[in-house]
Amino acid sequence: MIQIIRTLASLMLLTCVIxxxxxxEKGKGLGDGHDGNRSSISHVITLYDEKDVEIKPSVSQPxxxxxxxxxxxxxxxEAMASGWHFHSGTTNVxxxxxxxxxxLTDTRxxxxxxxxxxxxxxxxKPSDIDMSAWKFLKQFSSHFPGGNYGEMEPSDDxxxxxxxxxxxxPISGKYEINCLACHHADRKQNQSDSxxxxxxxxxxxAATVASGLATVKGAAxxxxxxxxxxxxxxxxxxxxxxxxxxxxxxxxxxVRKPPSNRCYYCHSNQDLKTPGKYEWIHNEDVHLASGxxxxxxxxxxxDHMITRGDIExxxxxxxxxxxxxxxxxxxxxxxxxxxxxxxxxxxxxxxxKMGGHLGAPIPEHKGIPPIHFEKLSCxxxxxxxxxxxxxxxxxxxxxxxxxxxxxxxxxxQLPHVxxxxxxxxxxxxxxxHNMIWPSFWGVKTNDVVKPLPPxxxxxxxxxxxxxxxxxxxxxxxxxxLSEEQIAKVLKLxxxxxxxxDEKPVSEAVYIAGGSLFVLNNKxxxxxxxxxAAEPYKWPIAHDVRPASQSLGSNGNCADCHSQxxxxxxxxxxxxxxxxxxxxxxxxxxxxxxxxxxYYQSFAFTFLFRPWMKVIVIIASALIGLVLLLFALKxxxxxxxxxGKNK
Amino acid sequence: MFQAISWALFVIISLxxxxxxxxxxxxxxxxxKKSGEHHRFWWCGWRKELTLFSKLKRIAGIVAVVCLIVMFxxxxxxxxxxxxxxxGYVLMIHVGTAPVFIISLxxxxxxxxxxxxxxxxxxxxxxxxxxxxxxxxxxxxxxIKLTFWLAMVLSVPVSLSMLASMFTIFGTHGQExxxxxxxxxxLALVSSAFIHLYLLLRYQYK
Numbered sequence: 044m045i046q047i048i049r050t051l052a053s054l055m056l057l058t059c060v061i062x063x064x065x066x067x068e069k070g071k072g073l074g075d076g077h078d079g080n081r082s083s084i085s086h087v088i089t090l091y092d093e094k095d096v097e098i099k100p101s102v103s104q105p106x107x108x109x110x111x112x113x114x115x116x117x118x119x120x121e122a123m124a125s126g127w128h129f130h131s132g133t134t135n136v137x138x139x140x141x142x143x144x145x146x147l148t149d150t151r152x153x154x155x156x157x158x159x160x161x162x163x164x165x166x167x168k169p170s171d172i173d174m175s176a177w178k179f180l181k182q183f184s185s186h187f188p189g190g191n192y193g194e195m196e197p198s199d200d201x202x203x204x205x206x207x208x209x210x211x212x213p214i215s216g217k218y219e220i221n222c223l224a225c226h227h228a229d230r231k232q233n234q235s236d237s238x239x240x241x242x243x244x245x246x247x248x249a250a251t252v253a254s255g256l257a258t259v260k261g262a263a264x265x266x267x268x269x270x271x272x273x274x275x276x277x278x279x280x281x282x283x284x285x286x287x288x289x290x291x292x293x294x295x296x297x298v299r300k301p302p303s304n305r306c307y308y309c310h311s312n313q314d315l316k317t318p319g320k321y322e323w324i325h326n327e328d329v330h331l332a333s334g335x336x337x338x339x340x341x342x343x344x345x346d347h348m349i350t351r352g353d354i355e356x357x358x359x360x361x362x363x364x365x366x367x368x369x370x371x372x373x374x375x376x377x378x379x380x381x382x383x384x385x386x387x388x389x390x391x392x393x394x395x396k397m398g399g400h401l402g403a404p405i406p407e408h409k410g411i412p413p414i415h416f417e418k419l420s421c422x423x424x425x426x427x428x429x430x431x432x433x434x435x436x437x438x439x440x441x442x443x444x445x446x447x448x449x450x451x452x453x454x455x456q457l458p459h460v461x462x463x464x465x466x467x468x469x470x471x472x473x474x475x476h477n478m479i480w481p482s483f484w485g486v487k488t489n490d491v492v493k494p495l496p497p498x499x500x501x502x503x504x505x506x507x508x509x510x511x512x513x514x515x516x517x518x519x520x521x522x523x524l525s526e527e528q529i530a531k532v533l534k535l536x537x538x539x540x541x542x543x544d545e546k547p548v549s550e551a552v553y554i555a556g557g558s559l560f561v562l563n564n565k566x567x568x569x570x571x572x573x574x575a576a577e578p579y580k581w582p583i584a585h586d587v588r589p590a591s592q593s594l595g596s597n598g599n600c601a602d603c604h605s606q607x608x609x610x611x612x613x614x615x616x617x618x619x620x621x622x623x624x625x626x627x628x629x630x631x632x633x634x635x636x637x638x639x640x641y642y643q644s645f646a647f648t649f650l651f652r653p654w655m656k657v658i659v660i661i662a663s664a665l666i667g668l669v670l671l672l673f674a675l676k677x678x679x680x681x682x683x684x685x686g687k688n689k
Numbered sequence: 690m691f692q693a694i695s696w697a698l699f700v701i702i703s704l705x706x707x708x709x710x711x712x713x714x715x716x717x718x719x720x721x722k723k724s725g726e727h728h729r730f731w732w733c734g735w736r737k738e739l740t741l742f743s744k745l746k747r748i749a750g751i752v753a754v755v756c757l758i759v760m761f762x763x764x765x766x767x768x769x770x771x772x773x774x775x776x777g778y779v780l781m782i783h784v785g786t787a788p789v790f791i792i793s794l795x796x797x798x799x800x801x802x803x804x805x806x807x808x809x810x811x812x813x814x815x816x817x818x819x820x821x822x823x824x825x826x827x828x829x830x831x832x833i834k835l836t837f838w839l840a841m842v843l844s845v846p847v848s849l850s851m852l853a854s855m856f857t858i859f860g861t862h863g864q865e866x867x868x869x870x871x872x873x874x875x876l877a878l879v880s881s882a883f884i885h886l887y888l889l890l891r892y893q894y895k
Contacts, residue, residue: 407860413868414774416861598857641777648781652855655788659852662791663845669798670842673806680812 074117075345086297087288088113090256093216093247099291100282107216107251107259107280110189114222119345126347129190129220131160132169132176137369138162140353140469141581145183146442146458146479147172149497152508153524153555153620154483155458156494157579165481165579172496177208180218184241184249186234186309186441188225193218193246210268216247223254224308225301231255234308235448242451245278256293257282306337308446312585314428315436328586339401340378352584353470355379380421380584406590410598420474422584423610424594427463427475430609433628434461434616437477456520458482459618461578465610466634468582473635478580480556480618484532485575486540486549492559492575495536503539504532521623529553529560529621530568537562556619556627580634606646611637691872692772695765698880706887713891746800753793754886756786761879764872787848794844802841805834833892836885843878846870 074084090098091113092106099105111120123129130136144157144166158174159166169179169192176195180187187193196212197204218241224234237253240246243262251257261278270277286293317324326332330340343349354375377387377395384406386398399405408416428435436459440446443455463475483494484504501510507528509515515522536551552575553560559573594602594610603610614628632639735747763783767773775783807815811831817824818831850871854864 408864409860410855410857411861411864412854413861413864414776638777644778645781648785655784656852656855658788659791659848662788662795663848663852665795666791666798666841667845669802670838670845673802673838676806 075119075122083298086295087292088116088295089290089292091116093219097291098282100284100287104276105257105280105282107248107257108254110219110222110250118222120220122345123222123347124190124220126343127349127351128188128347132179132191132195133160136160136162140351142351143439143441143477143581144579145179147174147182147497148455148457149501150457150520150522151510152484152497152500152504153522154494154497154500155479155481156483157479157481163581165575165577167494172494174496175205175208177205177211180241180246181244183441184218184246185238185444185447187218187241188221188309189218189250190220193220207268211244211263214266214268214270214272215244215263216272218246218249221250221253223250223295223297225305226297226299227254227295227305228298228302229255229296232305235446235451238444238447239449239451248278248280251280254295255283256286300336300338303331303336303338306341307440309440310337311440311445313438313443313445315438316428318438326586329589330587335401340383342378350375350378352379353582355381355470380425384421404590411595415595418473420468420470420472420582422474422582422587423465423472424596425590426584426587429588429592429594430463430465430613430631432607432609433614434464436460436616437462439477442479459520459616461616461618462583464578464580464615464634465613465631466580467636474582476580476634477583478578478615480578481576482555482618482620483553484536485552485554486536487552487559487561488549492552492554492573494554500532500536503535507531507535519618519623521620523623524555524620526560526568526621530562530566533560533562533568534566555621556617557629600649600652604642604646604649606643608646611635611642611646612639691876692768694873695769695876698876699769702880702883709887709891742800746797749793749796749800753790753797754882756790756793757879757882759783759786760790764875765879787851791844791848794841798841801837805837807831807834830892833885833888836881836888839881840878840885843874843881846874847878850874 090108092098093109093112094106095109095112096106098108114120127139138161141163142159142161144159144163147156147158148154156172157163157166158169158172160168160170162168169175174182176192179192184193194217196217197209201209221237223232224237232255233253236255237249240249240252240259242264244264245252245259245262247263248259252259258281259278260281263278266277288294313322314325331337340352341349348369350370354370354372373387373389373391374395376382377390377392377400382390382395382398383400383403384398386405387395390396394400428437438445438455439460442458442460444453447453458479461478461480464478465473466476466478468474468476484500485492485494500508505511508524509522533551533553540549540551550561552573554573554576557572557576557578558570559576560568560570563569590596596602602608606612609631611631613631615631615634617627617629619627630639631637632642735744739747760783763775763779763786767775767779811829811834814824814829814831815835850867853859854867854871859867
């Protein structure tokens, strides 16, 4: 009997488990579809913590919200995690068009290294500088959407894991994808709070605090390595009980289409020509000013592969076939500049073929020869700062950690992001770019340069780089670096990398201002050009200016075809800690791959263009008159001949 | 498309000229003049007794032909060989030559227009040809004159199509139409000019 009861109990248990799993699978992705009803869905939902336990604010030690478990009840978390914002840390990551990198800066050792795991030319992978997921979060989590590196906790059998990091991960918790960072329309959503929690290594709590549902006391960074998050409560979560109803459910103002305000936190630029108190003079992107939002063009499905506007109907952004596989070209191309304004002839939908989404005006481009559309991207004339004699600078939200409020606000000036640089993009068209000049200490092996981790440089050359000096003098935001200092540090790095036979296995290098510095046999510093020293640049598309403020608007050819046109002949700032007080520039033609003498000659011909127009008009009119004269004579003869035949 | 049409047209014209020359040689219609017998520029109608204005008329013709050749090579070489549009310095040379060419044409039409009128005989021949009647074409200048007028007529759309594109009147589609007009009328202009020049030279050799 007991045997039968045991068997039945086991079967019941098994049935329960299967039902649970099946239910969970059934619910997965339930909210990802669209039944066609345009009204928004009210999210009055139960919150779950990382143990998948329902959150009740009244319990003594409630845990923070887990997005994986809360949102994942109805939405396919793993599918979302494959999107642009969340997959960069994975192996075989999708490259995509070159974009804004993370920039590892250490101004004391005069270092700024573009970082990206996407294999973009000029950017270094985190692994190249021994940057683990933990270190990545420590550096960049202030403007981090979660997931990705935030969930790369080393496994128990990971022998390569740093023992200290191994201990810190459970205390801080995973930094799961923060769905609310984009989809929470509540004005209480505050990513600056998320950044503060991340700075305290409270990764587990970041999304909860940012949502405004709870406050948190305590900092994981201050807890010792052997703190037990299961039994100890060094970090206390206090929920706003007024937000919970009688069933412990919470209303979250979730929207399918993220408001632009949410995008801005990580995707803002500040023009440094008129920063601070004159910020009010700036205009918005013309699309946003007309009432659109970022997500009107940058759309995505459940996979969160947001369209980047770079897949044009007739042009592939680059040779990456994988990139194109990730998008349905017939659809994605409809949301590029030309797809929207001019139509996508390959689109499935008839209205997409016509263009003019959301009332987008179809441009006429009067007086502009079509060759321009083959050589230039739309953004070349329509986007970014209007070019001036010398490039300007911007600060970006992610690189300069803009948007942090209160006591953890920063005022980072380095790296200097130079803009607009009109350079050839991957599709061969000239486009406006933002640009930084990499600057770092590294080693060269078989002509391949790899940066050294800043912490290592600090250890090797603390004295030579003056790390102990308080408030060192800064010129153009840089602490000046002399050639003697470079030589000394390179020698120290070479000594560090000596093999047993006293010969360095790799050559120490310093990269700055477009040059690579090495020591020659005499121990003197020598600078050469090297691919690794080339500036890192990424195409920009915003802010889009109104048509009337575009280059060449009203047929003004001289916007570009004049002998001092900033578009072609502008000066691009070279940013370097070596003699930072001196103005160093390069011609824009270097970046656009343009022949300066040809463009000077071509611009010169525009001086004579009005004359040529007058000459051709007069000559054509006179030829026409002479032709008319003889034509009339011919008609006269026909009339006379016709008249003779009675 | 334009490349194919251009090739076809130039091949047809070249073959026609070759056949024409061969027939002329076989029939002994061409007489080679001895050196010293005439002015060294006799082939362009230059004679010792020319007045200043007559000399100017011929110089204008030479300038127009040189400009036409330069513009033909700059525009058609890339197009015929690799279907590439001209860019860079080649484009600059083409555009720079255009005003000189149009002024030369103006001078030519003013100075040669009267001589290129159709005479009564040529008019009859012309009407006869239109009716596919056989006519006496010996020493006829009709084709030379017709190709002259055709080239002159075509020069107007050729120049105005490009001129119009320099003003903010036409949008992208309009620009493309203007460009098509320019290239097809240019092709016709070049063809008629080449036939005219060939016939003119042939006439000098007779």
